[in-house]
Amino acid sequence: MIEFEHVCKRFGDRVVIDDLSLRIDDGEFFVLVGPSGSGKSTLLRMVNRLVPVDAGSVRVGGEDVLSLDVETLRRGIGYAIQSVGLFPHRTVAENIATVPRLLRWPEERIRERVDELIDLLRLDDPGIGARYPSTLSGGQQQRVGVARALAARPRIVLMDEPFGALDPLTRESLQASLKAIQRDTGTTILFVTHDMDEAFGLADRVGLMLGGRLAQVGTPLDLLRHPMDERVSDFVGGTRARLRELAVRRVRDSMRAGEHADGEPLDADATLQDALGAMLAQGRERLPVHEQGRAVGAIVLGDLVARGA
Numbered sequence: 001m002i003e004f005e006h007v008c009k010r011f012g013d014r015v016v017i018d019d020l021s022l023r024i025d026d027g028e029f030f031v032l033v034g035p036s037g038s039g040k041s042t043l044l045r046m047v048n049r050l051v052p053v054d055a056g057s058v059r060v061g062g063e064d065v066l067s068l069d070v071e072t073l074r075r076g077i078g079y080a081i082q083s084v085g086l087f088p089h090r091t092v093a094e095n096i097a098t099v100p101r102l103l104r105w106p107e108e109r110i111r112e113r114v115d116e117l118i119d120l121l122r123l124d125d126p127g128i129g130a131r132y133p134s135t136l137s138g139g140q141q142q143r144v145g146v147a148r149a150l151a152a153r154p155r156i157v158l159m160d161e162p163f164g165a166l167d168p169l170t171r172e173s174l175q176a177s178l179k180a181i182q183r184d185t186g187t188t189i190l191f192v193t194h195d196m197d198e199a200f201g202l203a204d205r206v207g208l209m210l211g212g213r214l215a216q217v218g219t220p221l222d223l224l225r226h227p228m229d230e231r232v233s234d235f236v237g238g239t240r241a242r243l244r245e246l247a248v249r250r251v252r253d254s255m256r257a258g259e260h261a262d263g264e265p266l267d268a269d270a271t272l273q274d275a276l277g278a279m280l281a282q283g284r285e286r287l288p289v290h291e292q293g294r295a296v297g298a299i300v301l302g303d304l305v306a307r308g309a
């Protein structure tokens, strides 16, 4: 659990975090989103004490971060950033092993963990562990950055625009890997981005930051359907909000259970955006829905349209 209680931060005369309180639950994927300069990175960096608070408190697992030894605190929290920060003179495997080594894990356990992460993050070029960061593509470097952040199985991971510099396809693939890992491990993730689609695709809850305050906190659907004010609805995309909603909602929740359809089946976990794409590609207005290989119903174009999507 991460708790911010009445935290404030100024740089010179400028108030960057303005009396902000927020609680992030264990196992939650929480995304801070907002325009450049709204204070997202500053808030995230208060958790591992890269930025000291001026007032208020930040607690991790119930303990005030100021009461903990700073090195111990940082070793216990994974941290990944856009510029990656891989050590250039260390191999991929050595980079990933950084924190387990600091924690003096036995060599055997470190090797197993490195192999597991190389697998999990689909760093599947043969022999990639022995290569140096400069020989990797940007996407591979980001994957190594994420692997390094997760290596010692921290309960909390902080991620600051970790996929910022990637092309859309690589980015989507990394988002999917991260989401799957987070679901499997129950890691608490605090993730910063200024990309609304990334935020909505990843988050259990989103916190929209404007001018050092949280303008609204809620699930992606809360923000899309019930924006608290005009600033929020402007930011979440006005008319594009309806399209975004398709990317957030799942086939499972809109299908007609038990009904039949012909065509390439869709997975019940696919998004409505995937469903729309598949309908257009196959030229069909209804498609079968499968769950674990079994037909469970049908999804119908008219239903998506009728919902105003």
Ligand SMILES: Nc1ncnc2c1ncn2[C@@H]1O[C@H](COP(=O)(O)OP(=O)(O)OP(=O)(O)O)[C@@H](O)[C@H]1O
Residues within 6 Å of the ligand: 011, 016, 034, 035, 036, 037, 038, 039, 040, 041, 042, 043, 194
């Ligand atoms: N060390 C610092 N000294 C002075 N001003 C700072 C410092 N760190 C951040 N700021 C200022 O605080 C404000 C908030 O910065 P912050 O990086 O938290 O915003 P952000 O929402 O993460 O933006 P971005 O998406 O551009 O990274 C900005 O105006 C920034 O210039």
